[in-house]
Amino acid sequence: MIDFDLVLQAIGGRAWSYQCFLTMIMFWNAIPFGMHTLAPVFYSAPVQFRCNDSATLNFSTTVRDSCKRFKLHRRCETSDYGDLCIQNTTTCQEFVFESSYFTNTIIMEYSLVCDKQVFLAITTSMYMAGMWIGSILFGYISDRFGRKCALMLASIGCLVSSLCLYFANNVWLFMSIRLLVGAFCYPIFMISFIYVMEINYKHRTVCGLLMHVPFAIGHAINSLIAYYFTSWRKFNTVISLFFVPCVLFNLLVPESPRWLFSHNKNKSGIKIARTFFKKANMEPDSSIWEKTTRNNTLGNTSQRQYTSFDLFKPRRMRNVTLKVMCIWFSSSLLFYGLSLNVGSLYGNIFINNALNAGVEVLVSLFIIAIFERVGRRILLSVSIIWAGVGCIANGILNLTSHDKERAYVSLFGKIGAAAAFHILYNFTAELYPTVVRSNGVGMGSMSARIGSICTPFLIRMYFKVGFIPDFVYAAVSLTAGILAVTLPETSGTKLCQTITEAEIMYLRSKSRQKHCHDGEETGL
Numbered sequence: 001m002i003d004f005d006l007v008l009q010a011i012g013g014r015a016w017s018y019q020c021f022l023t024m025i026m027f028w029n030a031i032p033f034g035m036h037t038l039a040p041v042f043y044s045a046p047v048q049f050r051c052n053d054s055a056t057l058n059f060s061t062t063v064r065d066s067c068k069r070f071k072l073h074r075r076c077e078t079s080d081y082g083d084l085c086i087q088n089t090t091t092c093q094e095f096v097f098e099s100s101y102f103t104n105t106i107i108m109e110y111s112l113v114c115d116k117q118v119f120l121a122i123t124t125s126m127y128m129a130g131m132w133i134g135s136i137l138f139g140y141i142s143d144r145f146g147r148k149c150a151l152m153l154a155s156i157g158c159l160v161s162s163l164c165l166y167f168a169n170n171v172w173l174f175m176s177i178r179l180l181v182g183a184f185c186y187p188i189f190m191i192s193f194i195y196v197m198e199i200n201y202k203h204r205t206v207c208g209l210l211m212h213v214p215f216a217i218g219h220a221i222n223s224l225i226a227y228y229f230t231s232w233r234k235f236n237t238v239i240s241l242f243f244v245p246c247v248l249f250n251l252l253v254p255e256s257p258r259w260l261f262s263h264n265k266n267k268s269g270i271k272i273a274r275t276f277f278k279k280a281n282m283e284p285d286s287s288i289w290e291k292t293t294r295n296n297t298l299g300n301t302s303q304r305q306y307t308s309f310d311l312f313k314p315r316r317m318r319n320v321t322l323k324v325m326c327i328w329f330s331s332s333l334l335f336y337g338l339s340l341n342v343g344s345l346y347g348n349i350f351i352n353n354a355l356n357a358g359v360e361v362l363v364s365l366f367i368i369a370i371f372e373r374v375g376r377r378i379l380l381s382v383s384i385i386w387a388g389v390g391c392i393a394n395g396i397l398n399l400t401s402h403d404k405e406r407a408y409v410s411l412f413g414k415i416g417a418a419a420a421f422h423i424l425y426n427f428t429a430e431l432y433p434t435v436v437r438s439n440g441v442g443m444g445s446m447s448a449r450i451g452s453i454c455t456p457f458l459i460r461m462y463f464k465v466g467f468i469p470d471f472v473y474a475a476v477s478l479t480a481g482i483l484a485v486t487l488p489e490t491s492g493t494k495l496c497q498t499i500t501e502a503e504i505m506y507l508r509s510k511s512r513q514k515h516c517h518d519g520e521e522t523g524l
Contacts, residue, residue: 130182
């Protein structure tokens with residue numbers, strides 16, 4: 001099997017322009033994904049409402065329950081409304097909404113208030129459930145049929161499904177389409193990240209970490225688009241059009257040579273690898289392929305097709321996978337819990353959202369600066385616990401009604417949550433060999449989606465028992481922070497190609513050896 005790392009070493013940095021071109025296409029794929037993932041901040045932003053009752057003249061009028069219709073008469077000995085008093089009440093069927101920012105949100109259009117408020121959590125959870133389905137389905141498609149095939153299918157599917165959301169005339173159809181959008185959109189980011197990791201060598205870590213910057217840029221652009229397009233339909237249409245360049249750009253992307261070589265498609269892999277040599281103004285001699293062919297005694301990939309079940313067969317890989325799943329779940333719960341709750345914080349919703357996105361960009365740059373100097377495990381553990389500390393402080397402030405301070409503390413917690421997510425993608429990709437890398441990242445992502453599915457329901461608890469969500473986040477983060485320390489350290493290692501090599505790497509990590517292969521094989 002040809003080792004693409006050795007091919008890239010032979011090229012050196014002379015094909016950097018071509019690698020940058022392909023990497024920038026993958027970066028673009030992350031922008032619309034960030035937009036759609038955090039779109040609920042605006043299309044389901046909190047609004048004031050009251051029952052369409054003639055007795056309640058404006059939003060400053062004091063009423064006992066905005067979900068009830070009050071039947072009133074003017075002559076009464078006692079009254080809670082001056083010269084008005086309540087004769088009886090009925091369930092309100094029609095509401096009047098008022099928002100300082102938006103002309104139409106899904107709350108207004110579908111009347112998602114009172115006993116229908118639970119649909120707000122469900123609509124967001126459906127998108128996250130779609131991401132869960134997509135991470136499994138496209139993890140398999142990507143490993144089975146190739147990165148480009150999966151990217152094209154996901155890009156087209158996301159463009160079509162997101163535009164169809166315009167025609168959702170009821171909440172059930174809205175939720176169903178959002179499920180499809182999530183199922184197609186997340187795989188674009190997941191596969192793009194894997195592709196970036198596989199076509200780069202020297203700057204692989206930096207490129208992988210930078211993948212989160214365009215996601216944050218998309219997150220920030222939402223503030224600008226939502227400010228000018230105050231109807232949720234127009235807002236969704238505009239952010240959906242960002243997928244058009246994704247479809248066009250992905251047509252220019254070749255298949256990952258690393259994937260081709262790992263599946264013994266050497267003829268196709270060599271053809272694409274020659275493109276890298278051509279872009280480097282080099283002409284490879286015929287012996288280069290023999291020099292870069294690795295000894296397959298460490299594990300023959302043959303034509304076997306791997307699935308997510310293979311992650312649980314080897315003992316050490318099974319332990320790593322279970323820990324990775326738990327940490328992904330916790331990090332996702334923290335990240336989306338702090339990100340999606342922006343609309344409820346003190347201050348301007350557009351500025352708060354942009355600040356949250358800005359924090360992610362700064363975190364990315366900081367992580368890049370220290371990633372190779374600090375071990376992955378320690379950095380991940382500290383980041384998750386940092387977020388947990390922020391959640392504890394947020395919960396305490398919630399109890400004491402310090403709303404303004406909560407906005408600042410939430411940003412503090414977001415720093416840790418964003419850092420953990422940034423580290424996790426790179427760390428997980430480094431933990432798994434090429435033959436199951438998409439499945440490994442997909443399995444971690446699947447666990448993250450379970451956490452993000454739970455997040456909207458926890459956010460709804462802010463309106464009932466405000467401090468509980470923060471303390472749940474804190475407990476989960478402390479557990480994940482401890483587990484992170486027990487994972488194998490991948491700093492300074494080469495990407496493994498086979499499951500056997502990965503098992504050796506896990507074993508050597510305990511002995512502080514940091515080479516995926518080369519050297520004597522240890523008994524498994």
